[in-house]
Amino acid sequence: MPISVLAFSTMPERLRTEGLAFLHLTLNMGTAVGVAAIFNVLNRGIQINHEVMSAHINPYNELFRYSFSPGAWDLSEASGLVALDAEITRQATMIAYNNSSYLIPIVGLLVIPLLLLLRPPPPP
DSSP: OHHHHHHHHSSOGGGHHHHHHHHHHHHHHHHHHHHHHHHHHHHHHHHHHHHHHHTTOSTTOGGGTSOSSTTSOOTTSHHHHHHHHHHHHHHHHHHHHHHHHTHHHHHHHHHGGGGGGOOOOOOO
16 A cells, blocks of 8 residues: 555556556566565575585485484485485475575665655645
8 A cells, every 4th residue: 555655646647547557567577576586596595405415415424324213214225315305305495495585675675775766745
């Protein structure tokens, strides 16, 4: 509602129909671009985090030589490797979601200076 009030407070009445169409077009395009950007950052973050964490998994890492509990992953079998990869993917996804959630307030802060471009409404 505040965006609509700001958009139409200085617009002549004869242009309000076109202004409404342009406002909704701009809002829909901005939403689509924003969602696409966040998904792009999210997917790229998952790939990068998975790659970084997987680099530490090798047969020479002492942490993976010994079983810590009876139900621990047996990395000599395919099922253990699949379970380990699923856990790495889960952790990489969580890190990527956390990092991509920082993008929204950063973009919000970067857009605040655009408020200086708005004109005050004329007095009634």
